[in-house]
Amino acid sequence: MKTKLLLTLLASIVIASCATVATSPKAPSDAEVTAALKASFKETASAKIDRLDQSELQRACSVASETGKDLDPKVREALQAKSLASVKYPADGKYLGDWKRGEAIAQSGRGLQFSDAPGAAAGGNCYACHQVDKAEISHGNIGPTLWNYGKLRGNSEAIVKYTWARVWNSHAFNACANMPRFGDAGILTEAQIKDVMALLLDPESPVNK
């Protein structure tokens, strides 16, 4: 009688655990997610599948935003130092180009989409995320306002170099900043970055009026 009870008990445990095996989902591994993503896209001439291979920073920042947990301070420091080291300052020592061309670059959202021709010139799309010149009312708010940027900060060497590095690789100052690496990722050329620099820092730019 006791053994019978035990057997029934055992059997029900086995059944119960089988049932949990059958109904409990498995948490997907990062590798599975990357594989599912890779199986979901088609390459084009300008956008290859390797865009889905995450860098160390992209992976760390994805986890941080998914879990809502800040990066480990040591990891953060290392990622920022690496990002700062990626910055290439202009060889001729000239940081400011033409603010008028800079305005056009800040307005343009073109470039690097799968539908673009390889190597086609890209814009900076600064207005998508920032207020820049107040006269443009169609601007986003993902980044802080850049209105009066130069007027408020001046153009000391420190500010000029900081701004250059910000635009080149924003992760140098905040590892997971939601601003593209315009220089490091090859989105804008050095000459184009000089032009947006002028838009922000040239006293003649409407941004500083």
Added chain:
Amino acid sequence: MKYKFATFVVAIATLPAASMLGAQQDAQKEIERYRQLLADGNPAELVEMRGEALWKEKRGPKNASLEQCDLGLGAGKLEGAYAQLPRYFADVDRVMDAESRIVHCQIALQGFSKDELSKRPYSLTQGERQTDHEALTAYVVGLSRGAKVALPQAHPKEKESYLRGEKMFFFKGGPYDFACATCHGVDGQRIRLQDLPNFQKADNAQRAFTTWPAYRVSQGAVRTMQWRLYDCFRQQRFPELAFLSPASVDLITYMGVKAQGGTMDSPAIKR
């Protein structure tokens, strides 16, 4: 409704010029005005009607209609079905979104080939006739108006689809380091003047999920959720999203679960 629609067509003709001038705010105001004007009429209704005719017509190599299609609630039961998709289908042993299931039925019941149906799922140019896929999807979603979003999550594959979708939503990649969450993870964010839903908030997620597919005024066409993701991934600078891809199904599952309890109101009218 027909009378109202005619007014809409006349009014809309002036819109593209306005948006080309970058007068987006004006355009936005105009759209609000048309919304009022239309009240209960919507150009998508014409597309829905064509979708209904297509659904019931005997077509394809098997000369059959789609009337026996099972969208999850049983063969031929369409009312409310879209509001419970994506879901697990035992006959294919995987999770499918509404658009994948419609295509599945076209293959299984009518004998069309997947390649044929995937060649050109979205209409391209302004004013071009909507594709059969867009019309069929508009018809199906229209039959869920007023239904509560209720994606089943009991099957492990449904839950796994959600969990993968969640990871994909936060997956940063590509030359811009963007994830869906970059643009859709914070309250009150805007790109230019477009408000961006924050999918971590139920009301935001519901508003977004329950209004797709939508008639997009700026494109003069009904667009589906698969198209919405295709276009967001383009802005994300990822490669070209394949129609009905596993990632699209997982992301739709994720957004649908975030929107549980919302009331379907699609096809809606959008910018």
